[in-house]
Amino acid sequence: MSANRPAAVVVLAAGEGTRMKSRTPKVLHEVCGRSLVGHVVSAARELEPRQLVVVVGHARAEVEGHLSAAYDGVRTAYQATQLGTGHAVRVALQELGGTPDGTVVVVCGDTPLLSGETLNALAATHAADGNAVTVLTAEVPDATGYGRIVREGAHGAVTAIVEHKDASDAQRAIREINSGVFAFDGQLLADALGKIRTDNSQGEEYLTDVLGILREAGHRVGASVAADHREILGINNRVQLAEARRLLNQRLLERAMLAGVTVVDPASVFIDVSVTFEQDAVVHPGTQLLGATHLAEGAEVGPNTRLKDTAVGAGARVDNTVADGAEIGAGANIGPYAYLRPGTRLGAKSKAGAYVEMKNATIGEGTKVPHLSYVGDATIGEYTNIGAASVFVNYDGERKHHTTIGSHCRTGSDNMFVAPVTVGDGAYTAAGSVITKDVPAGSLAVARGQQRNIEGWVARKRPGSAAAQAASAAVPGAGDES
Numbered sequence: 001m002s003a004n005r006p007a008a009v010v011v012l013a014a015g016e017g018t019r020m021k022s023r024t025p026k027v028l029h030e031v032c033g034r035s036l037v038g039h040v041v042s043a044a045r046e047l048e049p050r051q052l053v054v055v056v057g058h059a060r061a062e063v064e065g066h067l068s069a070a071y072d073g074v075r076t077a078y079q080a081t082q083l084g085t086g087h088a089v090r091v092a093l094q095e096l097g098g099t100p101d102g103t104v105v106v107v108c109g110d111t112p113l114l115s116g117e118t119l120n121a122l123a124a125t126h127a128a129d130g131n132a133v134t135v136l137t138a139e140v141p142d143a144t145g146y147g148r149i150v151r152e153g154a155h156g157a158v159t160a161i162v163e164h165k166d167a168s169d170a171q172r173a174i175r176e177i178n179s180g181v182f183a184f185d186g187q188l189l190a191d192a193l194g195k196i197r198t199d200n201s202q203g204e205e206y207l208t209d210v211l212g213i214l215r216e217a218g219h220r221v222g223a224s225v226a227a228d229h230r231e232i233l234g235i236n237n238r239v240q241l242a243e244a245r246r247l248l249n250q251r252l253l254e255r256a257m258l259a260g261v262t263v264v265d266p267a268s269v270f271i272d273v274s275v276t277f278e279q280d281a282v283v284h285p286g287t288q289l290l291g292a293t294h295l296a297e298g299a300e301v302g303p304n305t306r307l308k309d310t311a312v313g314a315g316a317r318v319d320n321t322v323a324d325g326a327e328i329g330a331g332a333n334i335g336p337y338a339y340l341r342p343g344t345r346l347g348a349k350s351k352a353g354a355y356v357e358m359k360n361a362t363i364g365e366g367t368k369v370p371h372l373s374y375v376g377d378a379t380i381g382e383y384t385n386i387g388a389a390s391v392f393v394n395y396d397g398e399r400k401h402h403t404t405i406g407s408h409c410r411t412g413s414d415n416m417f418v419a420p421v422t423v424g425d426g427a428y429t430a431a432g433s434v435i436t437k438d439v440p441a442g443s444l445a446v447a448r449g450q451q452r453n454i455e456g457w458v459a460r461k462r463p464g465s466a467a468a469q470a471a472s473a474a475v476p477g478a479g480d481e482s
Helices: 036-045 060-070 085-095 116-129 186-193 209-216 238-258 457-461 466-474
Strands: 008-013 051-056 075-078 103-108 133-139 148-151 158-162 176-185 221-225 288-290 306-308 321-324 338-340 351-363 368-380 391-393 403-405 416-418 421-423
Touching: 008 036, 008 085, 036 051, 036 060, 036 103, 036 116, 051 060, 051 085, 060 075, 075 085, 085 103, 085 186, 103 116, 103 186, 116 133, 116 176, 116 221, 133 209, 158 209, 158 221, 176 186, 186 209, 209 221, 416 421, 457 466
Parallel strands: 008 051, 008 103, 051 075, 133 221, 288 306, 306 321, 321 338, 338 351, 351 368, 368 391, 368 403, 391 416, 403 421
Antiparallel strands: 103 176, 133 176, 148 158, 148 176
């Protein structure tokens, strides 16, 4: 449990975000597999607050639905009209029942790079210095658009935060900015919120005015400077969204590499926050790892591969493959150009080769589907070989049906298995067969028409053609019309 556990964390997520130019609420846009507000909630949870409330407003139903589906124990407070950050916090405190006893941390819902480590440092500074309020600040190369931190001297106490629109030229030259993240004494915060005025360029209740109110009342106002200014980057448009994705992706890849994963070309690899690895996994260029994907020890993935919610077993090789919701066993060999759809489970040392598509299929240990085949709604036993250009015909136009093929079977090329059908252990099927009936164990199934050769057909039907000339050259007289 966090040593500086706050009474509450308030996440401000009520704004419309018009600069995103999107029907999707700003805080629901995703970065590395998690919504903007989801990143903030996840970081806040590392503080282990007694209560966590998200202030919602624009697209309330969508945001509340997302939060309730993804995060247990998160409350929401509705800000019907967006009257400023101070008003939003008042709405949150009302939802929490009034005046929290302890520290209240306030964060913005559009800062996906903010880490739990930085929030814990803020809470620790707040407690150690005995501040009424502690603001998270950062030194940035370009402070345009941010509220400036005004101090007593270069590193003195914080005297005010001046919004960019209200700042003087001298104040706009300041590079230390307000991140929008604060730690407050809960009781002092509740009292100060009732004293905020709206005589500013926006006519809103600025939460930052609380600092001046508390300072004038003789309370201590401090600051905690973020180690990396990029953590406090807020997202207001698609350009900033892409930059946040790049930075977070870099952070995730560095973490994976330091844990023993080889990423051959980090610039061309993209992963989600929920992806996990074991040591000695290898990721080749042009690879995307999404959702709950896991690479076990020694697994090798890529190049040009996209895996979502897919588990790759130890030592497996996945090349130029798209997989969604699949399980790939240890030592399996997948691709190139394979497509594994949801419900596919490949056993250890199995193979799904070039241009193979699988869906809702269980493939046993050592079984091979080498190339040019579709396996859908099927169970295949161990150490079976499926011939090239095979199709598991699973759909009758209304319902899906299941095919079962046993262990140690050898099925011929260009086979059609018309479900529901079962091929017993150790059975063979001839090339070009359409299997519509069950095949007993150890049997050979031949399901094709009798071959019939019509001699002289080319000479009669295609006289003078290149084929007729070639036939005559191979067998004198074969290409001549009789």
